[in-house]
Amino acid sequence: MDRNKIRILFLPPVDKANTNAQSLNTREVALRLDPERFEVTLFYEEEPDPRLRNCRNIRLLALPHRVKTIRILKEQLSDYDIVSYMDYSPASYIFVHLPRLMRKGTTTVLHAEAPRAQLVNPSILLRVLYDGVFSRCDAHVGITDFVARDLAHNGDREARFILPVGVDCRFFSPPAKREHAVPTVLFVGTLVERKGPQFVVLAAKHFPGANFRLVGAGRNNFERVLQKQISDLNLPNVTLEGPRSQYELLEIMRESEVLLLPSRLEGLPKVSLEAAATGLPCIVFRDYETPSVVDGVTGFQVSTFEEMLHRLEQLIQGSGLRTRMGSAARHHAKKFDWDIVSKQWNSAFIEIAGSSR
CATH class of the missing domain: 3.40.50.2000 (Glycogen Phosphorylase B;)
Known part of the structure; x- marks a missing residue:
């Protein structure tokens, strides 16, 4: 040395x-x-x-x-x-x-x-x-x-x-086109109560016409709690997919339309930058004031679960809004x-x- x-x-x-x-x-x-x-x-x-x-x-x-x-x-x-x-x-x-x-x-x-x-x-x-x-x-x-x-x-x-x-914007990049018949809402993170995946499952109940993918490793068997919740609510539009490599995550993000992160205790979620770099608008809670999501521009920062559902509905139903916010998100991610x-x-x-x- x-x-x-x-x-x-x-x-x-x-x-x-x-x-x-x-x-x-x-x-x-x-x-x-x-x-x-x-x-x-x-x-x-x-x-x-x-x-x-x-x-x-x-x-x-x-x-x-x-x-x-x-x-x-x-x-x-x-x-x-x-x-x-x-x-x-x-x-x-x-x-x-x-x-x-x-x-x-x-x-x-x-x-x-x-x-x-x-x-x-x-x-x-x-x-x-x-x-x-x-x-x-x-x-x-x-x-x-x-x-x-x-x-x-x-x-x-x-x-x-x-x-x-x-974020590596050369690696995390948008697909050539996003033309999926059924929109996909993505959650990425450890499956623990604090991260809020249970709220993603609840959101899926409100939007049966969209697919919801939860990617991440379970902790303390919380994935079993989620699986029971999915079963009890009879939600065929929700999948728990376990942890994925960065290469797999890139493809999943390219196959998705919205990133949903219902945690209230974060700093600067790395996944929010990765999603933005691939052109995904993101919905987060404003409690921790993350600079990775510009409210109303690259996605939404919300205060309540009800507001989260409202903003999610806007993005699921509005392909034009998703495209505009996704493009702005990619531009914003380059600053990081x-x-x-x-x-x-x-x-x-x-x-x-x-x-x-």
């Missing part, structure tokens, strides 16, 4: 099959950090994203199936300038509680990606890990202005930077292209590292 360069360790594993947003973000940022300024270390568990191989400033480390905590902690103690995407793992908890002398000059960076209220009914262990890591990180960044304000108000921490996530957004990350990391050297 070149000690004249900024050494940065990202904690999310970068396996090619990993569809977690932090993993996807880490890969896109790492690929775009200035190789003349940064040396990057990334973990993987099975098979890393092939794009990361043979990059001269990226080092890939395999995590063992056992004693992962020890391996991660050992790497955190390897004199990095920055450890980014601090998580709420035992390794991170131990690291931030070690004496500063042992941690040397390493700056730990916590990325706040949603309001603190997103931590719903945590276990005792998770609460201890969360509180212990959050309060002891050296630098906090917010994904949006709203999350930064929440960080200051509810977390008593000032966000040093606003670092939004991005990773080639643009990554420059903000690049500058922030340089400043963070400079303050600790």
Whole structure:
């Protein structure tokens, strides 16, 4: 490793099959950090994203199936300038509680990606890990202005930077034509109550002439709750499709007309940018003020379930409205292209590292 360069360790594993947003973000940022300024270390568990191989400033480390905590902690103690995407793992908890002398000059960076209220009914262990890591990180960044304000108000921490996530607009692109006889409403996200997939199912009851596709992995068996809801309401127009790769998701988005995200606790939903880049108007709740959806232009930000149904009806019935909003969404998404957004990350990391050297 070149000690004249900024050494940065990202904690999310970068396996090619990993569809977690932090993993996807880490890969896109790492690929775009200035190789003349940064040396990057990334973990993987099975098979890393092939794009990361043979990059001269990226080092890939395999995590063992056992004693992962020890391996991660050992790497955190390897004199990095920055450890980014601090998580709420035992390794991170131990690291931030070690004496500063042992941690040397390493700056730990916590990325706040949603309001603190997103931590719903945590276990005792998770609460201890969360509180212990959050309060002891050296630098906090917010994904949006709203999350930064929440960080200051509810977390008593000032966000040093606003670092939004991005989208690869070359990969996520619209189809040549959208001419489907039956409109499709799409939900993408983890199937948990907090994300609101149950409201997508309820919406399907109001619009039997549209198809509703829910894409994402279940958690804590919530997919069974949804399957029972679908069965009880006798909804043949709803499908639960499980997790999908980025390539599969691209095709699903091209086959859809509207993205519906009924969660009230988010930051900047990555999927809303991906959908926008493929030309999909999106409906979200305005509670978290996401900059990815411009109300009335690229989609709608709503306040109630009833308003959500009203806006969804407008988009299902109005092909012209969908086309106009979809085109505007694509144009808006280009402002969040990773080639643009990554420059903000690049500058922030340089400043963070400079303050600790």
